[in-house]
Amino acid sequence: GESVGLHLPTLSVQEGDNSIINCAYSNSASDYFIWYKQESGKGPQFIIDIRSNMDKRQGQRVTVLLNKTVKHLSLQIAATQPGDSAVYFCADEEEGTYKYIFGTGTRLKVLA
Amino acid sequence: DTAVSQTPKYLVTQMGNDKSIKCEQNLGHDTMYWYKQDSKKFLKIMFSYNNKELIINETVPNRFSPKSPDKAHLNLHINSLELGDSAVYFCASNLLGQGHGYTFGSGTRLTVV
Numbered sequence: 001g002e003s004v005g006l007h008l009p010t011l012s013v014q015e016g017d018n019s020i021i022n023c024a025y026s027n028s029a030s031d032y033f034i035w036y037k038q039e040s041g042k043g044p045q046f047i048i049d050i051r052s053n054m055d056k057r058q059g060q061r062v063t064v065l066l067n068k069t070v071k072h073l074s075l076q077i078a079a080t081q082p083g084d085s086a087v088y089f090c091a092d093e094e095e096g097t098y099k100y101i102f103g104t105g106t107r108l109k110v111l112a
Numbered sequence: 113d114t115a116v117s118q119t120p121k122y123l124v125t126q127m128g129n130d131k132s133i134k135c136e137q138n139l140g141h142d143t144m145y146w147y148k149q150d151s152k153k154f155l156k157i158m159f160s161y162n163n164k165e166l167i168i169n170e171t172v173p174n175r176f177s178p179k180s181p182d183k184a185h186l187n188l189h190i191n192s193l194e195l196g197d198s199a200v201y202f203c204a205s206n207l208l209g210q211g212h213g214y215t216f217g218s219g220t221r222l223t224v225v
C-alpha cells in the first residue's frame with residue numbers, strides 16, 4: 001500500500017449493493033497482498049489475501065482482484081450489509097522483508 | 113481466550129513521563145510486531161521480533177524500546193513521552209514466512225497531554 005494523501009477516502013453504498021474498494025501499491029517487488037477490515041475501536045481483521053501469481057481470489061461474499069501491470073488491488077464485497085461498515089486497508093509484502101506496508105485506508109459506509 | 117491481548121487499552125499520561133504497553137499472544141506464533149496508527153488511520157510498522165530476536169526496526173525515535181522476554185510476549189517502553197506520540201498502538205503476531213496475515217490486538221490508545 002502507499003500513503004496517497006491525508007484524507008481518509010469514504011465510499012457510501014446502499015445496503016444490498018455491491019462495493020468495490022480500490023488500492024494502489026508502489027512496490028513492484030511485492031508478492032503478497034492482504035485486505036484488512038477495521039471496525040471502530042478494534043484492531044484490523046484479516047479478510048482475504050492473494051499472491052502475485054494469481055489475479056483473482058474469491059472468499060465468502062468477497063473477491064480480491066490483482067493487476068500487477070498497474071500495481072492495483074481491489075476488494076469487491078457482494079450484497080453489502082450494515083456489518084460491513086468499517087475502514088478497509090490493503091497491505092503488501094515484498095518477499096523476504098517480513099513486513100506489511102499498509103495503504104491509507106477507505107471508509108465504507110453502508111446506507112440503510 | 114483472546115488471541116492477541118494488549119494492556120492497557122487506554123493510557124493517558126503527561127509529557128515527559130515513561131510508560132509501557134504490554135502484548136501477549138497465545139496463538140503459538142513466532143513473530144510479533146508493533147504498529148502505530150495515527151489520527152488519520154495510517155498504520156506504520158515500528159518493530160518486529162522473531163523468537164525474541166529483533167528483525168525489523170524502522171525509523172523510530174530511540175525513546176521507543178521494544179522488549180521480548182519470550183516469543184509469546186512483546187512489550188513497548190516509551191521514554192520521555194511527547195505530544196506527537198499520541199496514537200493507537202497495535203500489537204500483531206504471525207508465523208514468519210508462512211504467507212499469512214497478522215492477527216492484531218485490539219490496540220492501546222495513548223494520549224499524551
